[in-house]
Amino acid sequence: MQGASGTYSVTATDLACRRGDRVLFAGLSFTLHGTEALQVAGTNGIGKSSLLRIVAGLAPAFEGGCTVQGTIGLLDEKPALDPALPLGRALAFWQALDCPALEGGAADTAAQLERLGLSGLLDVPVRYLSTGQKKRAAFARLLSQKAAIWLLDEPLNGLDGQAVELAETLTAEHCAAGGIALVASHQAFRMPNLRTLELSRYAA
Numbered sequence: 001m002q003g004a005s006g007t008y009s010v011t012a013t014d015l016a017c018r019r020g021d022r023v024l025f026a027g028l029s030f031t032l033h034g035t036e037a038l039q040v041a042g043t044n045g046i047g048k049s050s051l052l053r054i055v056a057g058l059a060p061a062f063e064g065g066c067t068v069q070g071t072i073g074l075l076d077e078k079p080a081l082d083p084a085l086p087l088g089r090a091l092a093f094w095q096a097l098d099c100p101a102l103e104g105g106a107a108d109t110a111a112q113l114e115r116l117g118l119s120g121l122l123d124v125p126v127r128y129l130s131t132g133q134k135k136r137a138a139f140a141r142l143l144s145q146k147a148a149i150w151l152l153d154e155p156l157n158g159l160d161g162q163a164v165e166l167a168e169t170l171t172a173e174h175c176a177a178g179g180i181a182l183v184a185s186h187q188a189f190r191m192p193n194l195r196t197l198e199l200s201r202y203a204a
């Protein structure tokens with residue numbers, strides 16, 4: 001991560017979200033600083049992904065606003081890895097853009113791939129990877145991004161039990177290192193000091 005963790009923040013102020021002709025939620029405010037994590041919980045369709053897209057700057061707020069200090073890494077169901085490329089080359093493409101001159105980058109990356117159980121899959125085209133392997137690959141890309149603010153949209157979907165624990169541990173490590181995590185999920189997500197925001201409380 002670049003910059004001091006004390007400078008990272010996500011602030012949502014009186015946020016409302018409209019999708020189509022429906023206002024999904026309104027009056028939502030929260031602040032996250034470096035080291036903090038928040039799980040956005042709620043039933044299917046309540047607006048969890050929509051909230052993350054607003055925070056990421058990919059969708060407009062209907063009312064209110066959101067300001068972020070720090071770089072954003074979004075992990076969602078689309079890993080944004082070229083399906084035709086072998087996994088190793090697909091990840092290298094992003095790494096060259098995200099962190100071209102990363103010191104100790106190669107060793108760092110190899111260790112992360114090993115930890116994610118991807119080392120033996122680097123020559124497999126992305127389109128052949130299983131659902132869980134694709135999600136692991138999305139975490140590999142997220143880690144190489146070195147973003148301060150992790151926006152995780154259903155990060156545990158498709159992962160087996162061991163990988164669920166790893167995803168939770170990686171997120172805890174990210175926050176312990178000064179990062180921020182905003183986790184949208186209807187599933188339990190276990191990590192220290194995780195706050196929960198029930199989006200249904202803001203349903204319009």
Ligand SMILES: Nc1ncnc2c1ncn2[C@@H]1O[C@H](COP(=O)(O)OP(=O)(O)OP(=O)(O)O)[C@@H](O)[C@H]1O
Pocket residue numbers: 019020021024042043044045046047048049050051186
């Ligand atoms: N572009 C769009 N136009 C109109 N409605 C949309 C659009 N995108 C999403 N929606 C609707 O907005 C609502 C919220 O969707 P969203 O994906 O944010 O919910 P969610 O809480 O993340 O759901 P899930 O738990 O199923 O992932 C849904 O009813 C969805 O159909």
